[in-house]
Amino acid sequence: MMNNKVVTITLNPALDLTGSLNSLNVGNLSLVEKGSLHPAGKGVNVAKVLSDLGADVTVTGFLGRDNEAAFKQLFDDMNAKDEFIRVEGATRINVKLVESNGQVSDINFPGVVVTEQAIVEFEKRLFELAESHLYFVLAGSLPQGVTAERCANWIERLHQLGKRVIFDSSRAALAAGLVSKPWLIKPNDEELSELVGQPLDNTQKCQQAAQGLADKGIENIVVSLGSKGVMWLSQSDQKNSTWRYAQPPKMQVVSTVGAGDTLVAGFCWGYLQGWKEEQTLTFATALSALAVSQVGVGVSDLQAVLSLQEKITLNSPSS
Ligand SMILES: Nc1ncnc2c1ncn2[C@@H]1O[C@H](COP(=O)(O)OP(=O)(O)OP(=O)(O)O)[C@@H](O)[C@H]1O
Numbered sequence: 001m002m003n004n005k006v007v008t009i010t011l012n013p014a015l016d017l018t019g020s021l022n023s024l025n026v027g028n029l030s031l032v033e034k035g036s037l038h039p040a041g042k043g044v045n046v047a048k049v050l051s052d053l054g055a056d057v058t059v060t061g062f063l064g065r066d067n068e069a070a071f072k073q074l075f076d077d078m079n080a081k082d083e084f085i086r087v088e089g090a091t092r093i094n095v096k097l098v099e100s101n102g103q104v105s106d107i108n109f110p111g112v113v114v115t116e117q118a119i120v121e122f123e124k125r126l127f128e129l130a131e132s133h134l135y136f137v138l139a140g141s142l143p144q145g146v147t148a149e150r151c152a153n154w155i156e157r158l159h160q161l162g163k164r165v166i167f168d169s170s171r172a173a174l175a176a177g178l179v180s181k182p183w184l185i186k187p188n189d190e191e192l193s194e195l196v197g198q199p200l201d202n203t204q205k206c207q208q209a210a211q212g213l214a215d216k217g218i219e220n221i222v223v224s225l226g227s228k229g230v231m232w233l234s235q236s237d238q239k240n241s242t243w244r245y246a247q248p249p250k251m252q253v254v255s256t257v258g259a260g261d262t263l264v265a266g267f268c269w270g271y272l273q274g275w276k277e278e279q280t281l282t283f284a285t286a287l288s289a290l291a292v293s294q295v296g297v298g299v300s301d302l303q304a305v306l307s308l309q310e311k312i313t314l315n316s317p318s319s
């Protein structure tokens, strides 16, 4: 059955201030050639891509009251239902400096302070949304005031309600959230390496690390490998696990910011559409590969994604 509805949760959104420059001179003057400021944050980026693809999106999390206008405008443009809890202060501004060789320096700020009262309000809203939704994408870092354990508890409760939680976070939040059995996680290779506490310098090691997580009861482990593509371990039960590896062609990189969020959105869309796994993987890989040729996220040309999808190579990871 086709299901178009999804909730994205961004506990710590951001306005991204992106500057393109020839090269960054750390500790010295750098001249930005072109700049833009746009509403973002991992869950918001996922929502934007899903909405461009045609999903019925509801967005929630915590948003600072002082600078909400750009977010409200984006949600209106996306036709998304705005269920963000408003909190005192301003949503953070994260700085992204993109050099002409494609290298990105991310300077991420801590974000607003969330009170206990706002958290209680958020919980109420989240579980109301669970009455009418199956898919939840929880993406990004935690603001001050929200502990990794609290976040893990939300995943656990959604899991117990039979919801499909797609979880993309890092550091302590990722480690705590894993215990709550999200339905799909998408670490990049560095995050996976940090999680298992060892370098993952070849595919086999990546595979072993992902298998260890699957053994703990996570059905889908998607490991993003930047320009090298995507490895996916899907395990519907202990006996049936499948490894797939998709590689994109070489792309002209403008900015990689949001590529991971676009990949998450592609996976979610494939599931919402009821596609077979290979179709979902090649589509999501093409979608994210194309995303690196632009600043910000969004799908402006679906035909270009479908053409690129035909150029995605599928292998088993050990080959
Ligand atoms: N240079 C590239 N060329 C082609 N595809 C790319 C490139 N960089 C990223 N991608 C695609 O985007 C996906 C996600 O990228 P990456 O592994 O960098 O995620 P990430 O580290 O979570 O990104 P971010 O946090 O910046 O959004 C990759 O798996 C790949 O499909």
Ligand SMILES: O=P(O)(O)OC[C@@]1(O)O[C@H](CO)[C@@H](O)[C@@H]1O
Residues within 6 Å of the ligand: 012, 014, 015, 016, 040, 041, 042, 045, 094, 106, 108, 139, 140, 141, 142, 170, 257, 258, 259, 260, 261
């Ligand atoms: O602090 P987090 O939530 O880990 O990351 C936030 C962020 O870097 O992620 C997005 C790109 O993935 C950006 O839009 C945003 O600034």
